[in-house]
Amino acid sequence: MRFLCLLSILLLTGCGGSGDSASDVSLPETRISISTNQSSQLVTKTVTLTWSSVGADTCAASGDWEGDKPLNGSEEVVVPKVGTNLFTLLCFSGSYHHREVGVEVQGYIIENKSIQQAVGNTSVNREFSIRYPQNPVEYQYPLMFVFHGAGGNGEQEMNRHSEILNLIDEGKFIGIFPTGFENRWNVSGETNADDVEFFDLMIAELNNSSIFDTNNTYAIGISNGAGIINKIAKEKDLLKGIAPLISQQSEPVGDIVPGIPLSVFQVNGENDDLVPIAGGSGVAGTIFMSAKGSAENWAINFNCSMTPNEEEINWGTFEVSEFTYADCLNGVEVKYFIVKDSGHNIQFENQTDIYNQIWEFFKRTTT
Incomplete structure (x- = not known):
């Protein structure tokens, strides 16, 4: 009986102890947080991540960044892809995985912007879309503005021309696709918006980022969009080359003397009944110069040789007459093309x- 009692005491002493066990240990709470200075960013460019932790022993990155990380810190990271980029931080305490947090950054190559402009007595949002290369690795890119025709908008125009997008993705330039007020450009009183001022405002906005080389700015315009780039080129010293497609200058624009020489790549349809190549009254009551007279007007202003080189060429099944005024100031050139059996369209x-021809022409004739 004494033996059994002694054994019971020994067992109770060994099991009781101080009361400590693994299930009773109070581990410190682990808290971590992570943030980004920008919720969206151009692909291949960087954002700054900042994080902190309490109660952790080690931290590591996963998702769209990697490697061991300090318990508290900040780091510039590249946004690698279009769409959602997830930057995850995992922090551990001892051998226990306690916390995982992440932050999302949207990567883009298309940026939609708006700026305020006074139109009449009202402040309105003027919109434009920016299309960057798929892999924007250069420090700076030239700019190519593309102005839509009457009734269009910048986003539609951007998605309409696959060849322009290919040139952008090849890193030739960044595309800027503005939208006209009430979907039109004010060349001859189509609206009461000052679209030359709008162009100034866009350039000023783009000057806020070093990726835009505003000293090398060009423009393509279609129909009503061609009209506005003729006007901008005459009134502002901001463009190095323009390609007005299916519209020449109006007579009032032709009277303006440009401030600097620039290269001109003008295209007209032989059978255009809205913007007649012979000039005169056309769409929206506009009085146009002739296609030849418009090109000569540019050439006279730039002291070009007034005897153009003439050539018959083909754009696919379209026969085209090409006229080139060379030996101009600053090495610029003035070209105009008449597309035979073609009307007010750009089917060619x-x-x-x-568009590659236009770009190569600009590169060759502007410095």
Whole structure:
């Protein structure tokens, strides 16, 4: 009996102890947080991540960044892809995985912007879309503005021309696709918006970022969009080259003397009944110069040789007459093309690399 009692005491002493066990240990709470200075960013460019932790022993990154990380810190990270980029931080206490947090950054190559402009007595949002290269690795890019025709908008125009997008993705330039007030450009009183001022405002906005080389700015315009780039080029010293497609200058624009020489790549349809190549009254009551007279007007202003080189070429199935005024100031050139059996349209763009020709022309004739 004494033996059994002694054994019971020994067992109670060994099991009782101080009361400590693994299930009773109070581990410190682990808290971590992570934030970014920008919720969206151009792909291949950086954002700054900042994080902190309490009660952790080690931290590591996963998702769209990697490597061991300090318990508290900040780091510039590259946004690698279009869409959602997830930067995750995992922190551990001892051998226990306690916390995982992440922050999302949207990567983009299309940026939609708006700026305020007074139109009449009202302040309105003027919109434009920016299309960057798929892999924007250069420090700076030239700018190519593309102005839509009457009734269009910048986003539609951006998605309409696959060849322009290909040139952008090849890193030739960044595309800027503005939208006209009430979907029109004010060349001859179409609206009461000052679209030359709008162009100034866009350039000023783009000057806030070093990726935009505003000293090398060009423009393509279609129909009503061609009209506005003629006007901008005459009134502002901001463009190095323009390509007005299916519209020449109006007579009032032709009277303006440009401030600097620039290269001109003008295209007209032989049978255009809205913007007649012979000039005179056309769409929206506009009085146009002739296609030849418009090109000569540019050439006279730039002291070009007034005897153009003439050539018959083909754009796919379209026969085209090409006229070139060379030996101009600063090495610029003035070209105009008459597309035979073509009206007020740009169907020829599907049969030739017209936008690559325009870009190569700009590169060759501007410095």
